[in-house]
Amino acid sequence: MDPAVSAVLADYEARAEREQEIWSTRSADENLRRRDEMLLPVGRAAGMLMNLLIKEGEARRILEVGSSYGYSTTWLAEAARAIGGKVISLELQAAKTQYAYTQLERAALADFVEFRVGDALASLRQLPGPFDFVLIDLWKDLYVPVFELLHRKLSPGAIVVADNMLFPEEFRAEARAYRQRVRAAAGMSSVLLAVGNGLEVSRYQ
Secondary structure, eight states, rough: OEEEEEHHHHHHHHHHHHHHHHHHSOOOOHHTTOOOOOOSOOOOHHHEEEEEEHHHHHEEEEEEEEEEESSHHHHHHHHHHHTTEEEEEEESSSHHHHHHHHHHTTTTOOGGGGEEEOOOOHHHHHHHOOOOEEESSSOOHHHHHHHHHHGEEEEEEEEEEEEOSSGGGGGGGHHHHHHHHHHTTTEEEEEEETTTOEHHHHHHH
16 A cells, blocks of 8 residues: 555554543543544454455445545545545535545545535435445434435445444444345345444445
């Protein structure tokens, strides 16, 4: 991997490690209140898996629903650059998008990402698709509504990855509801992988 990309990912991971130490010292209520201050990244194994899936499937039209601070965006953008693709990344908070963009500039990947700031469902309604690869990683109660809008915008063979299927445990009910919905959807095949915080990896048709 390009040294500039590796350096950015290493910085993200160092920050995540520091935050994890802080996380372990605070109450569950405080952690929930302050979640938006934390990276809470998908992790290296999940990032590498998605990067590989995009490259092997030549999935050039990539959608990320929930940029957060841009760790997963970096993995997606590196793959997009390798195959001549583009990432559209949706994020509610402009400050997070700005942080992510700064890191992408450091990694020389900013040209491969288009950020859309605002409500994810509203943004999705405006996007025509089709999409070859999608990462869903935002508030868990939005996973099913996101999929409802997304399903008809998938290209044949498209891959959809949903994070946080196993952890944190407090969101398992929402994760289960998402898995039930995606597995019941027309043309979808799906599997739960114990990678990172748990990934539901689904393929359309």
